[in-house]
Amino acid sequence: MSDLPIERIVARVLEAPLEDHVPMSFSQLSARRTFLVEVHAGGEVGIGESWINYPDWAATERLATLLEGVAPLALGCDALDPGALLDSLVAALGGVGRQWGAHGPIWQAISGIDIALWDLHGRLAGTSTAQTLGLVRDSAPAYASGVGPTKVHELTERALELGLTAVKTKVGFGQETDRATIAAVRETAPDIRIFADANQAWTLEEAIANTTWLQQEGVELLEEPVSGDDPRDLATLHEVTGIPLAGGENVYGLENLVRLVTTEGLVHAQPDVAKSGGLTVPLRLAEQLDGTGCVLSPHWYSGAIGLRASITLATTVTHAGWIELDVRANPLRDDLVTDGFPLREGHVLAPGAHGLVGDLDADAVSRFQVHSDERSLS
Structure with missing residues (x-):
C-alpha cells in the first residue's frame, strides 16, 4: 500500500512567442515554452517542469508521453518516495525508449514527475525542499x-x-x-x-x-x-x-x-x-x-x-x-x-519558498497557457 498515493497528474503547456528568434548551432528557438507537471496527493500539489525547448512540436509529444505513458504507471504510487518511483518508471519504460529510439522524451517526462514530487516533499514538510x-x-x-x-x-x-x-x-x-x-x-x-x-x-x-x-x-x-x-x-x-x-x-x-x-x-x-x-x-x-x-x-x-x-x-x-x-x-x-x-x-x-517554487502567479499561468490535460485515479 502506498503511504501517500498520487491521485491526479495535470499537464499544462505555456508559451510566449519571441519577436526575435534565438539562434543555436543546431536550430533556433522560436518561442519560450514550458511544460508544467502537477502531481496531486494528500490534499497538496507539487509542481514540476519537463523540457520542451525543441523541436517546435515537443509539447504535443510530451503530452502523449506523460499522460498516456507515464501517468498510468505513476497514479496510485507513493508520492513520498521520488527515487523509488523514478526507478520503477525507468524500468517500465526504458525498453520502450530503446525501441522508439527516443530515450530523451521518456526521461524528460519522468523528470517532470520527479521535480513535482520533490516540490511536494518540501510543501508537505512546510519548508523549502x-x-x-x-x-x-x-x-x-x-x-x-x-x-x-x-x-x-x-x-x-x-x-x-x-x-x-x-x-x-x-x-x-x-x-x-x-x-x-x-x-x-x-x-x-x-x-x-x-x-x-x-x-x-x-x-x-x-x-x-x-x-x-x-x-x-x-x-x-x-x-x-x-x-x-x-x-x-x-x-x-x-x-x-x-x-x-x-x-x-x-x-x-x-x-x-x-x-x-x-x-x-x-x-x-x-x-x-x-x-x-x-x-x-x-x-x-x-x-x-x-x-x-x-x-x-x-x-x-x-x-x-x-x-x-x-x-x-x-x-x-x-x-x-x-x-x-x-x-x-x-x-x-x-x-x-x-x-x-x-x-x-x-x-x-537559495530558494526560501515552501517546496521548490512556492505559489505560482495564477494570472501569469492563465495568460501563457495554451493547453492543459490531466489523468486521475478515478
Missing part, C-alpha cells in the same frame, strides 16, 4: 548564459548589471561569427570570464582547431564541443588542448553520467533537471563526484520551476559549481514566481 535536503551553502555563483551570436553587447551589459562575473557564449556558427561574439564580449566587459558552448556542433578535428583560437582569446571552459558527447573524443580534445570541459545535459541515465564525469578533462557535470532525471538522478550523481575533480553545475535554459530546482541542487550538494542564468528575456521564468531569483554579489540565493 533545499532545507529538507540540507543546505550546505546559502547561495551559488551564477554565470550569464545565452550570450551570442546575437545581441552580444546588450546581453553582456545585462550580465554586468546583474553583478555576474562570467558569461557563456554560444559558438558553433562558423569561425567568423564565433570570433565576432568573443570580441564583442571582450569589448563590452574586458575583465569578465568567458566560457563557450558549442552545443555539440563540431567533429573532434573541428573542436581541436576551434579550441586553439578560443583559448588564445581567453575562453577558459568549453561545453559540449563534440557531437554525441563521446567520452573518448572529449578525453582526446582535453589531452591535445588542455581545455577544461563541461557537459551532461544530453546524457541520460546515472551510469552514462558517471562515465562522463570520470572522463579526463571534464570538470563541470551539467545534468538538466527537466531532462536528466529531475533532482533524484543529479543527487545520486553528486554522491559519486568525490575524487573525480568534477563538480555539479546544473544546466538550465527554460522556465521558473527548473531554475528553482537547479538552485536547490547547487546549494545542497557538496561538490557544486556554477548556476546557469539565462540573461535573455523569458516571461516563463520571470513572471511565474512572485519573489523571482534574488542575487547577491553575482550569487543566486
